[in-house]
Amino acid sequence: MHLDKQHPRPVYLQLKDLLQQQIEQGYYFSHQQLPSERDLCQLHNLSRMTVRKALKALINDGYAYARAGKGTFVSDLAGKASKSRPGASKIPGLSDWHSTQPQYWQKLIDPLLSFDCVGTEVVISEMLAVHSLEIVASKLFPEIIKYLEQQWQAGHICLPAHNFAITTLRSQLIAMVNAASMARYNPKILLGCAPGDQHEIGLLLLALSLRRRGFQVIYMGPNLTPEEFHQIIETGQPALICLSAATEVAADSLKALASRCVAEKSVKITPNGTLETFKPWLTFGGVAFSQNPNRIAEIPGIYLGNSIEDAVNFIEHLVLPPGQSTLTTRMQPDLRQTSHA
Numbered sequence: 001m002h003l004d005k006q007h008p009r010p011v012y013l014q015l016k017d018l019l020q021q022q023i024e025q026g027y028y029f030s031h032q033q034l035p036s037e038r039d040l041c042q043l044h045n046l047s048r049m050t051v052r053k054a055l056k057a058l059i060n061d062g063y064a065y066a067r068a069g070k071g072t073f074v075s076d077l078a079g080k081a082s083k084s085r086p087g088a089s090k091i092p093g094l095s096d097w098h099s100t101q102p103q104y105w106q107k108l109i110d111p112l113l114s115f116d117c118v119g120t121e122v123v124i125s126e127m128l129a130v131h132s133l134e135i136v137a138s139k140l141f142p143e144i145i146k147y148l149e150q151q152w153q154a155g156h157i158c159l160p161a162h163n164f165a166i167t168t169l170r171s172q173l174i175a176m177v178n179a180a181s182m183a184r185y186n187p188k189i190l191l192g193c194a195p196g197d198q199h200e201i202g203l204l205l206l207a208l209s210l211r212r213r214g215f216q217v218i219y220m221g222p223n224l225t226p227e228e229f230h231q232i233i234e235t236g237q238p239a240l241i242c243l244s245a246a247t248e249v250a251a252d253s254l255k256a257l258a259s260r261c262v263a264e265k266s267v268k269i270t271p272n273g274t275l276e277t278f279k280p281w282l283t284f285g286g287v288a289f290s291q292n293p294n295r296i297a298e299i300p301g302i303y304l305g306n307s308i309e310d311a312v313n314f315i316e317h318l319v320l321p322p323g324q325s326t327l328t329t330r331m332q333p334d335l336r337q338t339s340h341a
Contacts, residue, residue, distance in 0.1 A: 015054035112165035173204040180211035187239035187319040188216040192224030194254035199246035240281040251288040
């Protein structure tokens, strides 16, 4: 949103609308500090008085509150979140999560930023004792990671602290993925980041969700090379492939890899010893496509949507026969013999 100083609507209300929009869209979270008056003045080329009026209007509407000598912070958005997202109240434990989020935010961020490994383990254990693994992994971790990225980019935390925190949370996610059980006869899903892409947090969350649904997940993580990719397809024979890209460069690599995958045929040996060609479903996702939807049409595959929940539901729809659950479904011999890409 651009602030137009020639517009009839006062500039301070335009700034208030901008901050409110960012809060409602999740750019800022409950009890997170908003940019200072000085930062907002420099960012939008405004006077201190204009910025103060905007923040006061935001506070009056219940979106923020002030702490003497500290700054302006986002209000507890639990009530607004439940009203603005129709499905929010249907997620088990979500209302409890919102009410305790600020407490856990601070309890977890403090040991992360002070390089306290043991303290971090203790807080995460406490959270898992109160909330489900899905709530902790899919709600708390991504929000804290986003917050840490913002704080580092703003110069509020140092790079070593940022890297330690991200690496620690990534390690926790990997441990959760490895601990999740899988059903032996459920479809195999191959997950990997595009060549050169190191951003695997979203892919880890997808791997965790799929394993919790009983799928056999072949998780290859960041920077999947073309050679590894084709060896895994030939040997592992996955029912579905999901590639992820977080940057424009990674999206280009993903496009090249997907195009090559579509052009080639894979061969498998059937139980009676004959050779058959097969094509797994080819799907993709990632920040590169949610931020630039125009790139979706360039990829010769199926886009899984902008959320982990959408991706999991889409994958289940693609590889499972109608009406069957991942916990009971056995692979059918002809499940992957037709090209779907």
